[in-house]
Amino acid sequence: MIEDLDFSMRVRKIDGIVGYGETTLADPDLTYVVGGTLARGGFYFKKCGRPPLLVVSNLDYGSAKRSGRVKRVQTLTQWGYEKLQKEYAGRDEASPRLVAKILRKEGISGRVVLFGRNDLAKALRFAQTLRRLGVQLVGERPPTVVETARDTKERHELESLRDVGKRTAKIVDRLLQSLHNATTKRGHLQVGEKRATIGLIKSHVASMLAAEGLSAPEGTIFAVGASGADPHNAGDPTAEIKKGRLIVFDIFPQAENGYWSDLTRTFVLGRADSKAREMFETVRQAQGDAIDHLRAGVTGETSMNRACDVIERAGFETVRGLYTGREKRITSGFIHSLGHGVGLTIGESPYLSFNSRAPLKAGEVVTVEPGVYIPGYGGVRIEDTVLIKSKGIEILTPIENELELS
């Protein structure tokens, strides 16, 4: 929560944080502190224990005010930016001069952290100039002050995450419905007189995403049969879709306000064979068991162990073997971790893995996504995005989970 900034800054002896960027696009930290999007970006200042200040272009003043997260919004012009630009253009120093000036006025004189996603070639020059002007810049190790705040979600963030989760579930539900109703011919999914391809399915999904106001900047996975054994195989667009094959459909859309969701269902058209059924039941049970025992106070490591227990009991390998040193390398079974945080990014702290020994906190949002993969055959992964609560969890991607679409 944004309120955590002061505590983290105090603990780390940081007097001020300064975020900047030319846009909030693809910049989770800047989007977070600003509480919305700024087309031209801006400069964010916060002294420890004091309310923040946001300095933006005239163009973005209205949207910054409307976002309401930062009460004190001022314009670059108010701070004489154009004059600085004239004076220091030749030395390319207008921006660091502006920052140094505002830092002085805000009474920030101790250690300062810069944040925001920027090109390093220019940022290192920016930092160098700030240091020359007497600013005491320090770097951070992860999780940074802003990342720490982003970890537990605020009420308005949960509303956004619930909303994008529901829209994501709706798209998956619709796709499963239309696959359920579709015809097959000689064992292949048909669209009209033609065989459907993965590319066609994906363009249908893309249209549904657009209609819901969502985008998928990192793509969508629709992997059929053996290709689903590789968790990162997004599916060959030219491939046709055969009955009876395992299909891994993993969708991770982002809403306009920057929040993501992550949802995977695995299914077959028609009847599944016994191997597919066994994999599916194992993964379903592993996910159910992990979810049943998830709540604030539990560690990611414990959840991971729980999922591995179920999967190993069913006779599949898991990555636990690598951690205990029992195995050097595993190629089938549960070959990844159980989950990761979701918010303004699609892969952030906390992680549900063997390296996660910190207790989960209420307000964290994570994926729970066990999987079982058999090279040459296929994969099953079942994933939901869930909110950690003091007692149990809340599923943010509410949708049924059935193996056979028949």
Add this chain to the structure above:
Amino acid sequence: MIEDLDFSMRVRKIDGIVGYGETTLADPDLTYVVGGTLARGGFYFKKCGRPPLLVVSNLDYGSAKRSGRVKRVQTLTQWGYEKLQKEYAGRDEASPRLVAKILRKEGISGRVVLFGRNDLAKALRFAQTLRRLGVQLVGERPPTVVETARDTKERHELESLRDVGKRTAKIVDRLLQSLHNATTKRGHLQVGEKRATIGLIKSHVASMLAAEGLSAPEGTIFAVGASGADPHNAGDPTAEIKKGRLIVFDIFPQAENGYWSDLTRTFVLGRADSKAREMFETVRQAQGDAIDHLRAGVTGETSMNRACDVIERAGFETVRGLYTGREKRITSGFIHSLGHGVGLTIGESPYLSFNSRAPLKAGEVVTVEPGVYIPGYGGVRIEDTVLIKSKGIEILTPIENELELS
């Protein structure tokens, strides 16, 4: 062109450049040197005068090899990254240790530039550690070495830009066709029995974008009537669409491989009044005249002056008044610059403005987008993305331009 890297490095006395990031998403420089997308990002090294080296995760090795732009691709594992992680995890130094190790092996011992979009809080610590390990880091002023290379486009980039331009033009053409064929009732655009809203038009555009494999991460402008007088007003989604009003439709999609296009058409449903016609003819002539005289060797300033000549002759104000000191402030007429570069970003060098005194170069891609705006009434902007050639230009967004859809 990527071949320009060596020349720029030599001129600036830079011995090596190092790009890194957790992803190539929203990182134009890293996408450019890698020549494609890497899901998990990676590390790019280039010593002046030598071929580059790309070090990526096992997961991205295949796609990095397939891209083919960097011949020498190696994995993090080959460089002992996991071992470094174990050894330096506590000090969070695995990555800078890896970079220092590769710099030594590549014989890069002089001045080094870091690039790539990264969170500055962590990047400053990264840089600090590298310096402690003896690496001589320097910052850059814009345009940086990589930005300079990106300025003139290579053949494969032009193919991408032509392709995204054509797909963008197709979408605009289709939308204009369907608006042309649509019915109106009591002066309002109808969809079935209901009045169409801007929101509805935009979701239709979003679906067409999706079907073309394009996205619009920065949105789309569809501004009707008076709201079009503000060039940044994206259009109120709840607003209805009246006949006879000027409509500014500005679309700037990005293809999956990172390349953008930028296209604006202004039109009215039904008949335009004389003011709209006068604005339209003025802007069309200004654009035509600017385009007719555009070629390598001309400066952005000259093009801007040419557009201002046409627009002022028609009796409208232009920003030229601000530059000559004749005006303190202008609120109507041609209130922005003539254009900007387009490539892996939607706003880069070169600019067609009064600050652009460098001659344009063959291979640069820019927008040509004059506009005339009248507060309280509306705006006209006509924009194409064009390639600068030694003799004239090539239009990358080929589509008709008519005021009245009737």
